[in-house]
Amino acid sequence: MDQKDSLLDRITNRTARVGVIGLGYVGLPLALLFEEAGFPVIGFDVDPAKAEALHRGESYIRHIGAEKVSQAFARGRIVATTDFDRLGECDAVVICVPTPLGRHREPDLSFIRSTVAEMAQRLRAGQLVVLESTTYPGTTREELVPPFEARGLECGTDFFVAFSPEREDPGNPRFHTQNIPKVVGGIDPASQEVATALYGAAVAEVVAVSSPEVAEAAKLFENIFRAVNIALANEMKMVLDRMGVNVWEVIEAARTKPFGFMPFYPGPGLGGHCIPLDPFYLTWKAAEYGTWARFIELAGDINTSMPAYVVDRTAKALNRHGKSLKGSRVLVLGLSYKANIDDDRESPSFEIIEKLREGGATAAYCDPYIPVSRPGREHDIGLASVACSGEEFARHDVLVVATAHDDFRVPSLYRDVRLVVDTRNLMAPLDLGPGGPEIVQA
Ligand SMILES: NC(=O)c1ccc[n+]([C@@H]2O[C@H](COP(=O)([O-])OP(=O)(O)OC[C@H]3O[C@@H](n4cnc5c(N)ncnc54)[C@H](O)[C@@H]3O)[C@@H](O)[C@H]2O)c1
Structure with a gap:
């Protein structure tokens, strides 16, 4: 049996060991989800306090209840560790580390790169690696594939690589990791097949796209869409305020249109790990291609x-x-x-x-x-x-x-x-x- 079929088999019978790197807002719910779906899971984090808290049955993220953590760890299928040597035990590794911006609004891939460096020492044939951290198109191909190839392994035959963005909306009572459709883009058809099989075993719906670049760009587009529309709502607020018109009443009226309008609301500026930062991953990469993302820059100016x-x-x-x-x-x-x-x-x-x-x-x-x-x-x-x-x-x-x-x-x-x-x-x-x-x- 070849590497792909053997991995697909292990996914189907839930013996594939899933490693989740970075147990934060994205990684912790994902690790718990794979555990719930029946997979043995190893959660990796550089912060020993997180692994210790999880093994005590505590949650350090408020909207993830301690009960959910303690029940999962009591079942014994999941462990959390800082011991990256255990990466070699994993059949699938999902990377959920931070992707912040540097001081000059440039992408900071240092967390992804240090993770890849940890993995490079323990890579083996037959593994699937999926990047979930939000980033610019091309990151998965440029950062994840070369370390495997440097070991003489061939993507799509010996190992598999994909990008699958996270769409977590912390605190949303209706949508959570399990029921939010999951976009998956593999480097090649074999990578796509195994990555789709893995997520399909844990989430309600997988949306397969033709490449990691499409998946990376789709995630950025979703967040840019929000950033631009929030900026527009903020601009409307400032303009209408001068006219003595209440923007909130205007939005409530406009949203009664049953098509072609979607309400966004003004506020004191953007916050969170995603919307204020992610759009600049695209503007930075766009510059490399000699093109300028003016909408994104303008929205950034207004929101900031x-x-x-x-x-x-x-x-x-x-x-x-x-x-x-x-x-x-x-x-x-x-x-x-x-x-x-x-x-x-x-x-x-x-x-x-x-x-x-x-x-x-x-x-x-x-x-x-x-x-x-x-x-x-x-x-x-x-x-x-x-x-x-x-x-x-x-x-x-x-x-x-x-x-x-x-x-x-x-x-x-x-x-x-x-x-x-x-x-x-x-x-x-x-x-x-x-x-x-x-x-x-x-
Ligand atoms: N928070 C969200 O709602 C959200 C939604 C969609 C996408 N994302 C994206 O997901 C990624 C992770 O975001 P998050 O909110 O979960 O971040 P987070 O800060 O909550 O969690 C990241 C975790 O990674 C750990 N970590 C850092 N470096 C590490 C390393 N080298 N090895 C192992 N662990 C390491 C940190 O200790 C932390 O526990 C980012 O790319 C973010 O843009 C976040």
């Missing part, structure tokens, strides 16, 4: 200018209340980039807080999901959350709603508040009764 816009609106609102930004106490509601989750990566709240401080204000934050701020890629605000209480809220000259956590949708919190700058339209549906605070859209 939003924290400054919010602070400007805050300063003007304070001014109308006879106060200057300098010396005012400002409470930012929400540090995570998205409602009801604890992920603060690239959150615009950090920049809002820094800009408030630059303007001489005393900034604090309230976020029930993040009791103490953590140093980020570019920011370290060094604060702890204040209590989510009416008494605390009343101590500040102005509140800036940055994240629409449900915890903030309690009218009594705002009883003694004078001014709220709202970037999420969180306040509009609240019945604050007469004498409530002035609400300023930003």
